[in-house]
Amino acid sequence: MQNPSEIVSQVRDSVTHAAASAAAEATTVSTVVSSQVGDFIRTQRNAAQVSLRELARSAGVSNPYLSQVERGLRKPSAEILAQIARGLKISAETLYEQAGILDRRSGTPDTVTAIRSDPALSERHKAVLLDLYESLADSTASPPTPQHAPLSTKEEHP
Amino acid sequence: MQNPSEIVSQVRDSVTHAAASAAAEATTVSTVVSSQVGDFIRTQRNAAQVSLRELARSAGVSNPYLSQVERGLRKPSAEILAQIARGLKISAETLYEQAGILDRRSGTPDTVTAIRSDPALSERHKAVLLDLYESLADSTASPPTPQHAPLSTKEEHP
DNA sequence: GCTCCCCGCTTGCAGGAGCAAGCAGGCGGG
DNA sequence: CCCGCCTGCTTGCTCCTGCAAGCGGGGAGC
Numbered sequence: 001m002q003n004p005s006e007i008v009s010q011v012r013d014s015v016t017h018a019a020a021s022a023a024a025e026a027t028t029v030s031t032v033v034s035s036q037v038g039d040f041i042r043t044q045r046n047a048a049q050v051s052l053r054e055l056a057r058s059a060g061v062s063n064p065y066l067s068q069v070e071r072g073l074r075k076p077s078a079e080i081l082a083q084i085a086r087g088l089k090i091s092a093e094t095l096y097e098q099a100g101i102l103d104r105r106s107g108t109p110d111t112v113t114a115i116r117s118d119p120a121l122s123e124r125h126k127a128v129l130l131d132l133y134e135s136l137a138d139s140t141a142s143p144p145t146p147q148h149a150p151l152s153t154k155e156e157h158p
Numbered sequence: 159m160q161n162p163s164e165i166v167s168q169v170r171d172s173v174t175h176a177a178a179s180a181a182a183e184a185t186t187v188s189t190v191v192s193s194q195v196g197d198f199i200r201t202q203r204n205a206a207q208v209s210l211r212e213l214a215r216s217a218g219v220s221n222p223y224l225s226q227v228e229r230g231l232r233k234p235s236a237e238i239l240a241q242i243a244r245g246l247k248i249s250a251e252t253l254y255e256q257a258g259i260l261d262r263r264s265g266t267p268d269t270v271t272a273i274r275s276d277p278a279l280s281e282r283h284k285a286v287l288l289d290l291y292e293s294l295a296d297s298t299a300s301p302p303t304p305q306h307a308p309l310s311t312k313e314e315h316p
Numbered sequence: 317g318c319t320c321c322c323c324g325c326t327t328g329c330a331g332g333a334g335c336a337a338g339c340a341g342g343c344g345g346g
Numbered sequence: 347c348c349c350g351c352c353t354g355c356t357t358g359c360t361c362c363t364g365c366a367a368g369c370g371g372g373g374a375g376c
Contacts, residue, residue: 044281052354062335067355074333078236078259090281091274092260101236102250111279114272118295121269125294132290136283137276210324220365225325232363 037081037099038072044088045070059087075099111137195239195257196230202246203228217245233257269295 045055052070056063060083068074069084076084081099085092096102115121115129203213210228214221218241226232227242234242239257243250254260273279273287 047280047282051352053352064336064355064357065334068334071355077333078239078254078257080334081236082259088281089285091284093274094281096236096254096260099236101240102254111269111272111276114269118269120295121291122294129287129291129294133279133287136280136287137278209322211322222325222327222366223364226364229325235363238364 037076037095038070040095040098041084041088042070044090048088050088055084055087059083194230195234195253196228198253198256199242199246200228202248206246213242213245217242 045052050058052066053063056066059066059080061080065074066084069076069080076099078096078099078101081095082092085095093102111133112130115126115133118126121129203210208216210224211221214224217224217238219238223232223234223238224242227234227238234257236254236257236259239253240250243253251260269291270288273284273291276284279287
């Protein structure tokens with residue numbers, strides 16, 4: 001049997017927890033969840049002319065599950081996400097970003113500068129890469145990532 | 159009622175699946191990983207002189223669960239990982255890396271990172287550029303991609 | 317001595333991830 | 347015509363994540 005006072009102690013603990021989780025909810029974007037990832041995956045898959053089952057196979061996941069993921073009925077774990085990324089030949093970071101579990105690599109990377117200053121490339125090769133980059137980047141308009149910032153750095157005290 | 163032939167068709171599908179998952183299991187490191195993250199988290203927490211309950215509160219997770227995570231009994235999701243990272247004031251990438259759901263970008267030159275995170279490029283184009291980069295870059299200068307690879311490249315047909 | 321408060325850990329349960337199995341429909345060839 | 351093979355979707359199950367509640371213990375104040 002416990003003393004009433006001890007019980008009170010436990011209760012206070014719980015209350016503190018409740019308050020904390022409430023606060024956490026206030027600061028966390030969370031719930032929106034985003035079928036974003038699913039749409040993105042499906043888009044990428046279609047762009048690559050790959051069937052659902054094919055991708056499922058190469059990614060090592062079951063085809064029904066992939067189907068559900070693409071339609072936003074299921075929220076895939078990071079591991080599954082990484083495997084799908086591998087199957088799609090894209091970077092896991094991109095998918096994590098889409099899933100809202102990673103911030104955008106802030107600070108525009110400036111690929112051109114990186115290529116120009118890359119010691120592993122000869123000048124000729126730099127030219128080739130830059131030329132290709134120019135043709136691929138296209139850059140019509142510039143809608144570069146709206147920055148909704150899902151789980152980004154927050155202020156501790158406002 | 160179904161025709162036997164159709165059933166056979168279904169069966170073939172299942173068999174293919176079984177083979178695929180077997181292959182996946184063969185090439186995936188999988189289960190070993192986990193406790194790494196827990197140790198890392200606990201180390202970081204102790205280094206910061208923070209109690210378990212405190213971190214749990216600031217990270218927005220329950221204290222018992224954090225306890226289990228630190229001792230490797232539970233495998234936290236990426237979301238939880240990101241929250242813990244926030245509570246510890248460290249980057250989510252670091253924790254993902256420890257959890258084995260993100261490859262180390264250590265050896266990779268800046269150009270690769272720049273391309274990967276370039277908003278002006280589609281994922282397809284990134285793949286193209288990275289592929290070309292790989293073939294152009296001087297291999298003597300940098301030993302690229304260590305590839306310990308928990309979720310790394312896999313053969314299509316063994 | 318005894319309370320009070322903190323520490324970390326254990327337990328039982330709700331809910332969701334992920335898969336095996338099965339289903340409906342479209343298309344080419346015997 | 348209908349058989350085989352593809353496409354994607356739905357269902358029922360198992361396993362595990364994540365939390366609320368409770369436990370035992372150690373140090374400070376009375």
